[in-house]
Amino acid sequence: MRRITGATLFGLGILCLLFAMALVWVIVPSQRKVPLDLVPPDVVVETANASFVQAKTLPNGTPQVVVESAGLRSITGIKPDFAAAAGLDGETLVWNVYHSTRRIDTNEMINSAESRVALDRATGEAVPWEGQCHVEEPVPCAPGNVSFSGHLYLFPFGTEKTTYQYWDSTLGKALPLEYQAEEDYNNLPTYRFQQVVPEQQAHMNPDSLGALLAFLAPGATSGTISYRATRTLWIEPQTGAIVGYREQQHRELVPDAGPPVVIFDADLQYDQATLDAVGKQAADGRAQLMLMGVYVPIGLAVLGLVLIVVGLLLARGGSSPRGGHRAADVTQPLPTPVR
Incomplete structure (x- = not known):
């Protein structure tokens, strides 16, 4: 027994x-993927003071474009497209992304944008898809008008201390995002990354550029947009979640006559509600991964x-020990001799 x-x-x-x-x-490596039914929380970045261009219509109906100074709040909302994702390979997410920026003091809309993007569930990178699009005007988002690449909203499970490619919407391409240091942020152990976009010329719709020149540099016949930015991301490495974000962006209208005009200057960061929401989601995911x-x-x-x-x-x-005593042999008594 x-x-x-x-x-x-x-x-x-x-x-x-x-x-x-x-x-x-x-088992666990095979599950290091974003769930198909994940609905990310809305993300809000804001600043108490920014310079920006605002288009207005005067009471008499006359359009006006002016540079204003006020607080800004930008909201990014994501709605997964389950039907579109179901038609792919099962390893890809399809997200409809809505973005709007408003003045904090008056709640007036400054700009808005809409995107559709396909993302790899494991790496978080944008993947080629014929339905991807991006538009910054109140018109339908035309499929195929953009080719997203690099990372936009997600990073890999098991994010490494290396350089990733991160999407810059102003330039319409992915640029290096470099690892800097380990850092406790938002009550979580994180890796801090930074993307520095050196000053360069950015593309702008000719009609929009013409309107800016007409209102802000009336003596000019042509001009360009000068752009630079610095983005700092704090990423929880187990889940690849962006738990902290800061963007410092500066844009100027550079006319061929007259001085440059600042048309956007802001230092944007997650608000407290966003920090709480993304921090909780990352902490829960990290706890599950560490447990299993x-x-x-x-x-x-x-x-x-x-x-x-x-x-x-x-x-x-349960077995007999070696070298143990063995039972004595039983011998038969000698027969008694008959006399």
């Missing part, structure tokens, strides 16, 4: 070790080793 119990415990110990290894190397990828496998490994040792001891204890 001791041998049977020992063999059973030994087998259970081996199974525990195998399951622990499967969790670490097979670290703590449960360690517990199973320890339990497995204990069961193996106990099983071996029981199996050995």
Whole structure:
């Protein structure tokens, strides 16, 4: 009976070790993907003071374009397109992204944009898709008018200390986002990354550029847009969630006659509600990954080793010890001689 119990415990110990290894190397890695049904929280970045161009209509109906100074709040909302994603390979998300910027003091709309983007569930990178689009005007988003690349809203599960490509919507391309340091941020261990966009010329719709020149540089016949930006991201590495964000952006209208005119200057950061929402989502995801990828496998490994040792001891204890005494041979008595 001791041998049977020992063999059973030994087998259970081996199974525990195998399951622990499967969790670490097979099961958990296969689940390091954004759920298809994930609905991200709205993200708000804001600043108490910014310079920006605002188009207005005067009471008499005359249009006016002026540079204003006030607080700004930009909201990005994401609605997953489950139907579009279902038609792909099962490894891709399709998100409809809505963006709007308003004055904090009057709630007047300054600008808005709409995008459709396909993202890899594991790496978080944009993937080629014929339906992707981007528009900054109140017109339908035309599929195929943009080619998103790099990272936009997600980073890989197990984000590394390396350089990633991060999308710049002003330039319409992905640029390097460099790792800087480990840092505790938003009550989480994070990696801090930064993207520095050096001053350069940015494209603007000719009609919009013409309107800016007419109102802000009436003596000019042509001009360009000068643009620079610095973005700092704090990423929780286990989940790849962006738990902190800061964007410092500066744009100027540079006419061919007269001085440059600042048309946008702002230092935008997550508001407290966004910090709380993205922090909780990342903390929950991190806890699940640590539980299934670290703590449960360690517990199973320890339990497995204990069961193996106990099983071996029981199996050995159930057998006869070597060198023990053997029972004395039983001999038959000699026959008594007949006289």
